[in-house]
Amino acid sequence: MTSATKKFSPYLHFTRDEWAALRNSTPLTLSEAELGKLQGINEHVSMIEVTQIYLPLARLLNLYVDEVKNLYEATHVFLNTSARKVPFIIGIAGSVAVGKSTTARIVQALLERSSDNLRVDLVTTDGFLYPNRILLERGIMERKGFPESYHINALIQFLSDVKSGKPKVTAPVYSHLVYDIVPDQKIEVCQPDVLILEGLNVLQSPSHSSSKRHPQVFVSDFFDFSIYVDAKEDHVRHWYEERFQTLRVTAFRQPEAYFYRYSTLTKEEAHQVALDIWDRINGENLHENIAPTRNRADLILRKGRDHSVQSVSLRKL
Ligand SMILES: Nc1ncnc2c1ncn2[C@@H]1O[C@H](COP(=O)(O)OP(=O)(O)O)[C@@H](O)[C@H]1O
Numbered sequence: 001m002t003s004a005t006k007k008f009s010p011y012l013h014f015t016r017d018e019w020a021a022l023r024n025s026t027p028l029t030l031s032e033a034e035l036g037k038l039q040g041i042n043e044h045v046s047m048i049e050v051t052q053i054y055l056p057l058a059r060l061l062n063l064y065v066d067e068v069k070n071l072y073e074a075t076h077v078f079l080n081t082s083a084r085k086v087p088f089i090i091g092i093a094g095s096v097a098v099g100k101s102t103t104a105r106i107v108q109a110l111l112e113r114s115s116d117n118l119r120v121d122l123v124t125t126d127g128f129l130y131p132n133r134i135l136l137e138r139g140i141m142e143r144k145g146f147p148e149s150y151h152i153n154a155l156i157q158f159l160s161d162v163k164s165g166k167p168k169v170t171a172p173v174y175s176h177l178v179y180d181i182v183p184d185q186k187i188e189v190c191q192p193d194v195l196i197l198e199g200l201n202v203l204q205s206p207s208h209s210s211s212k213r214h215p216q217v218f219v220s221d222f223f224d225f226s227i228y229v230d231a232k233e234d235h236v237r238h239w240y241e242e243r244f245q246t247l248r249v250t251a252f253r254q255p256e257a258y259f260y261r262y263s264t265l266t267k268e269e270a271h272q273v274a275l276d277i278w279d280r281i282n283g284e285n286l287h288e289n290i291a292p293t294r295n296r297a298d299l300i301l302r303k304g305r306d307h308s309v310q311s312v313s314l315r316k317l
């Protein structure tokens with residue numbers, strides 16, 4: 001990045017080492033039990049990564065949670081009204097297979113262990129995909145993850161209910177195993193301190209979307225903080241294939257799996273199928289709808305080939 005580009009960038013840029021140093025000002029340590037819990041999230045996540053990248057991030061988020069709460073209370077003092085408990089909402093965006101859900105679960109675990117003992121709920125936007133029946137009816141079964149595949153008004157209603165301090169709000173549930181919405185199953189969100197909403201398209205606005213069906217309110221309007229998980233497409237495509245190969249010999253073998261037929265593929269056949277799905281669906285969605293939203297995020301984590309974060313950008317206030 002040239003010095004002129006840096007000067008006018010809306011972001012502060014940190015190398016990995018500069019970012020890691022930001023936690024030095026506040027000593028943060030993890031107990032053995034907490035380390036165990038984090039390893040349970042994803043056995044491949046290294047503890048060096050948690051310490052150097054995610055602990056500074058959790059510290060930043062803790063500070064923001066406190067400040068937003070103070071601001072909210074100040075508004076109620078001004079209005080002479082009583083404040084309801086309203087969750088701080090964090091949006092996590094990025095490509096399929098870039099590591100959104102791993103990032104979300106690490107952030108959740110670290111915030112929960114913070115000195116404030118925060119209660120942190122996690123919701124993924126796949127619950128707001130239309131059921132396969134509707135996707136089939138509309139001829140968009142091959143467009144899962146594209147803007148038109150989501151019941152966006154239901155998602156906005158959900159966020160609006162959460163942000164208005166409703167005591168109990170529910171979200172629908174998607175199963176990757178059956179590749180469809182699970183009827184009658186719901187996640188309950190009961191006024192947590194923090195809600196993390198993770199999904200491909202959470203930062204989309206009309207100018208970023210290929211869809212012509214736009215609501216007037218955007219998902220990101222409800223965020224107090226947003227994170228975009230970024231990596232070169234070559235890496236993400238490779239991670240997508242790696243995950244597909246793992247699923248081929250694990251989850252896809254279950255008879256109820258929608259993709260049971262993939263469990264009988266050879267490794268080489270699976271390689272071709274995964275890359276074909278990537279190129280036709282997830283790669284196209286990344287180019288058209290997801291990558292263009294990157295610069296709307298408050299924080300961008302850039303990951304290298306081995307999943308380690310190489311640099312971080314934080315939006316200047
Ligand atoms: N920080 C990380 N360290 C090691 N592996 C990771 C990390 N984040 C994600 N992965 C791996 O990359 C793949 C995609 O991650 P996942 O969190 O499921 O992505 P997404 O939710 O964006 O689809 C998974 O196989 C996961 O185990």
Ligand SMILES: CC(C)(COP(=O)(O)O)[C@@H](O)C(=O)NCCC(=O)O
Nearest residue numbers: 096124125126144145198199200281
């Ligand atoms: C379910 C998804 C659309 C992700 O949804 P999200 O949680 O980001 O809203 C995606 O993982 C997916 O299944 N895409 C369809 C193509 C594929 O099978 O990879």
